[in-house]
Amino acid sequence: MNSHVQLEHHRGVLVVRLTGELDHHAADFVRMDLDEAILRKQVEHLVLNLKDLQFMDSSGLGVILGRYKLIRGKGGKMVICDANPPVKRLLEMSGLLKIMPLYQDETAALSDLEVAL
Amino acid sequence: MTQAQAENYMSVQFAAMSENESFARVVVAAFVSRLDPTLDELNDLKTVVSEAVTNCIIHGYDSDPSGIVYISAVIRGETVHLVIEDKGKGIDDLELAQQPLYTSKPELERSGMGFTIMENFMDEFEVTSEPGQGTSIRMKKTIVSKKALYN
Numbered sequence: 349m350n351s352h353v354q355l356e357h358h359r360g361v362l363v364v365r366l367t368g369e370l371d372h373h374a375a376d377f378v379r380m381d382l383d384e385a386i387l388r389k390q391v392e393h394l395v396l397n398l399k400d401l402q403f404m405d406s407s408g409l410g411v412i413l414g415r416y417k418l419i420r421g422k423g424g425k426m427v428i429c430d431a432n433p434p435v436k437r438l439l440e441m442s443g444l445l446k447i448m449p450l451y452q453d454e455t456a457a458l459s460d461l462e463v464a465l
Numbered sequence: 466m467t468q469a470q471a472e473n474y475m476s477v478q479f480a481a482m483s484e485n486e487s488f489a490r491v492v493v494a495a496f497v498s499r500l501d502p503t504l505d506e507l508n509d510l511k512t513v514v515s516e517a518v519t520n521c522i523i524h525g526y527d528s529d530p531s532g533i534v535y536i537s538a539v540i541r542g543e544t545v546h547l548v549i550e551d552k553g554k555g556i557d558d559l560e561l562a563q564q565p566l567y568t569s570k571p572e573l574e575r576s577g578m579g580f581t582i583m584e585n586f587m588d589e590f591e592v593t594s595e596p597g598q599g600t601s602i603r604m605k606k607t608i609v610s611k612k613a614l615y616n
Contacts, residue, residue: 369487371483371486371487371490371515371519372483372486372515372519372522372523373483373484373486373487375574376483379574403490403508403511403512403515405512405515405516405519405582406516406519406575406576406577406578406579406582407515407519407575407576409576409578410573410574410575410576411574413574413576414574433505434505434508434512438512438578438582441578441581441582441585442566442576442578443566
């Protein structure tokens, strides 16, 4: 498996740090890990940190959009941070940045959610 | 570099399994590396290969691993010509399939961005498909490369 998920949970916010490559192959594993965490823990909001994600294609866009719908369905907020230029380009091209804010780093993303809480 | 004008060719085929997607990206990237592409150009090519191969696996073969994905690449001058194809079920409505955000498999959480990405990242892009026979994607990209930046 080329993609890994690191999860941190505090005060209703799930911080997800993705590393490696998020393609169709990795998408199933990442989706399962995230959904399990979202449904099992008291997750209200989600921060997706893409700092160490080296590669992503449209399968990754599908995973992000799917988690966005899940979080929104529970009344929460999902934000993205620290995307490298190629990943950011895909996020822009797909229109995802019109519905999800992109922050410089995790601190900025968390402080926005803290205000929202 | 003395043979920059000579034509170079490679072709691979592999089982339609998702774990081969990263293999496909690396093979094409390695083949093209002699043109000295920038990291951005390399990333564009890897993304495009990933999209096309994923389409073969998910749509062409409905995730049946006994299917075979074919990739061939030609380097002619500074231009790379890529053909990625499957012998799967084909596409009934090509125009619809190429609409941004359209996907025939929403239940799999597909984003519907594959063709749009391929079109955007390559200089030329053409898809041909025959229902029941398979789908073939032909693409071209000229590598401007770091050489041009130094001149």
